[in-house]
Amino acid sequence: MAEPDRKETRVTTMTQTAVGPRPAIRPRIAARAGLFTFIGANVAAVTALFFAAGPSDNVLISIGRLAGLYGALAMAFQLLLVARLPWLDRRLGMDRLTVWHRWTGFSLLWTLLTHFVFIVFGYAQVEDNGVVDEFVTMVTKLEGILRAVVALALILLVGAVSARFARRRLAYETWHFLHLYTYAAVVLAFSHQIALGGSFASSPGAQAYWWAVWVVALGSVFAGRVVLPLARNLRHQLKVVAVVPESHDVVSVYMTGKHLDRMPARAGQFFLWRFLTRDRWWQANPFSLSAAPDGRTLRLTAKAAGDGSASLRSLKVGTRVFAEGPYGAFTTMHQRKPDALLIAGGVGITPIRALLEEISGHVVVLYRVRTALDAVLLPELRGLAQARGAVVHVLSGPSDLAGPYGPVLGAHSLRRMVPDIEDRDVFVCGPPGMTSATLRSLRELRVPNQQVHAERFSLAA
Numbered sequence: 001m002a003e004p005d006r007k008e009t010r011v012t013t014m015t016q017t018a019v020g021p022r023p024a025i026r027p028r029i030a031a032r033a034g035l036f037t038f039i040g041a042n043v044a045a046v047t048a049l050f051f052a053a054g055p056s057d058n059v060l061i062s063i064g065r066l067a068g069l070y071g072a073l074a075m076a077f078q079l080l081l082v083a084r085l086p087w088l089d090r091r092l093g094m095d096r097l098t099v100w101h102r103w104t105g106f107s108l109l110w111t112l113l114t115h116f117v118f119i120v121f122g123y124a125q126v127e128d129n130g131v132v133d134e135f136v137t138m139v140t141k142l143e144g145i146l147r148a149v150v151a152l153a154l155i156l157l158v159g160a161v162s163a164r165f166a167r168r169r170l171a172y173e174t175w176h177f178l179h180l181y182t183y184a185a186v187v188l189a190f191s192h193q194i195a196l197g198g199s200f201a202s203s204p205g206a207q208a209y210w211w212a213v214w215v216v217a218l219g220s221v222f223a224g225r226v227v228l229p230l231a232r233n234l235r236h237q238l239k240v241v242a243v244v245p246e247s248h249d250v251v252s253v254y255m256t257g258k259h260l261d262r263m264p265a266r267a268g269q270f271f272l273w274r275f276l277t278r279d280r281w282w283q284a285n286p287f288s289l290s291a292a293p294d295g296r297t298l299r300l301t302a303k304a305a306g307d308g309s310a311s312l313r314s315l316k317v318g319t320r321v322f323a324e325g326p327y328g329a330f331t332t333m334h335q336r337k338p339d340a341l342l343i344a345g346g347v348g349i350t351p352i353r354a355l356l357e358e359i360s361g362h363v364v365v366l367y368r369v370r371t372a373l374d375a376v377l378l379p380e381l382r383g384l385a386q387a388r389g390a391v392v393h394v395l396s397g398p399s400d401l402a403g404p405y406g407p408v409l410g411a412h413s414l415r416r417m418v419p420d421i422e423d424r425d426v427f428v429c430g431p432p433g434m435t436s437a438t439l440r441s442l443r444e445l446r447v448p449n450q451q452v453h454a455e456r457f458s459l460a461a
């Protein structure tokens with residue numbers, strides 16, 4: 001079925017509202033450029049400090065030392081990427097930052113292994129010693145080496161559990177708990193750096209530089225992951241005011257709190273929600289806002305995917321909520337064109353429904369579901385569409401649904417339903433398979449990259 005289900009379709013008069021003035025530099029480009037300049041400047045500084053300290057006569061030792069310094073820098077950068085700093089998160093999105101964190105993590109692993117191997121082989125050469133003997137001597141006689149070896153072992157462990165095959169087999173919480181060992185590795189690695197001196201102790205400037213690197217990295221994590229969430233929750237004091245079933249496996253949770261008009265949340269963003277019940281307080285799950293924040297209430301709508309999401313149905317009114325966020329770049333901040341196409345798959349309707357409230361210009365919504373019963377929030381979607389002159393197409397059928405123009409979210413079908421698609425921003429949210437297939441169709445249709453925005457409901461992919 002490539003044509004939309006006409007019974008489920010509402011077509012009303014189009015309105016044209018211009019989006020507000022756009023910044024000269026796109027927010028995502030500005031953040032990316034800022035971050036890369038920051039890294040480039042630090043790589044240059046570390047290299048300069050290394051040469052200022054005077055490399056060793058032994059090439060292996062020199063390479064090992066330089067790799068160690070780059071490894072320390074990569075570790076600090078890793079922390080910055082997961083610090084959840086609002087400025088970066090709103091511009092780049094937690095999903096993108098998490099992917100960069102993942103790749104930096106693997107580079108870090110190789111850099112530190114290089115450091116370890118070159119240093120041991122280098123000193124074995126200088127001391128005219130066997131490699132194993134040299135390693136044992138270093139660990140037992142030199143201060144700070146054992147700490148470095150433990151740090152490396154912890155990073156290897158975290159790297160192993162983060163590899164795709166292991167990650168898929170571990171519960172999110174187990175993987176996350178093991179991941180926290182990285183902080184112990186950071187502290188051990190830093191104390192190794194202080195104990196051994198080298199480039200670190202070569203000059204007061206080098207010392208000041210490295211202290212600044214670690215203070216900024218650890219300070220960012222502390223600010224973004226501890227201070228800010230605590231301060232926001234103390235201020236807003238969220239609690240559940242209603243739990244409304246939307247279908248047999250989807251439920252909406254309404255929350256209220258103090259000063260919600262001052263919470264900097266936008267349609268399309270999500271929070272990590274922790275409901276403070278006796279049996280679930282330890283579990284935080286990401287859910288998008290399913291309505292644009294109105295300054296009085298927040299709402300999430302969740303499908304039962306596992307025990308945590310299924311338990312939301314039995315939440316009691318009055319339950320206290322600890323919410324970390326708002327997070328995510330799936331917002332109108334990145335809108336480039338006056339008009340938009342919103343594509344939702346299943347429960348991916350949640351941020352799309354919220355965006356429909358906030359987005360300016362003419363909007364077409366494509367809502368892909370398996371059966372009409374799965375189309376949760378449809379009545380309010382239609383109400384909103386009618387109020388603001390948007391078009392909603394519900395596309396229902398099995399996942400391999402195709403019609404005269406090919407797959408229902410294939411390039412030809414999209415072009416038929418939205419002839420001016422390349423002149424719109426396209427926001428896509430749905431299961432990973434549907435999202436990837438839709439993004440392929442958009443590439444085929446040559447919709448410019450900067451107009452395509454996706455939320456995959458997965459941070460660890």
Ligand SMILES: Cc1cc2nc3c(=O)[nH]c(=O)nc-3n(C[C@H](O)[C@H](O)[C@H](O)COP(=O)(O)OP(=O)(O)OC[C@H]3O[C@@H](n4cnc5c(N)ncnc54)[C@H](O)[C@@H]3O)c2cc1C
Pocket residue numbers: 171172270272284285286287288289300301302303304305306307308309310347350351456457458459460
């Ligand atoms: C940015 C984002 C927004 C989302 N918005 C919605 C929404 O609006 N409505 C909805 O129904 N679903 C949403 N999800 C999916 C939802 O988070 C998962 O279905 C839910 O967390 C499953 O948890 P569980 O305990 O029920 O199941 P489990 O079996 O414990 O978890 C299933 C899988 O969910 C993922 N998950 C669980 N906890 C977390 C976490 N803290 N961080 C990242 N991933 C986690 C993991 O991949 C895990 O393997 C969203 C996901 C993300 C990443």
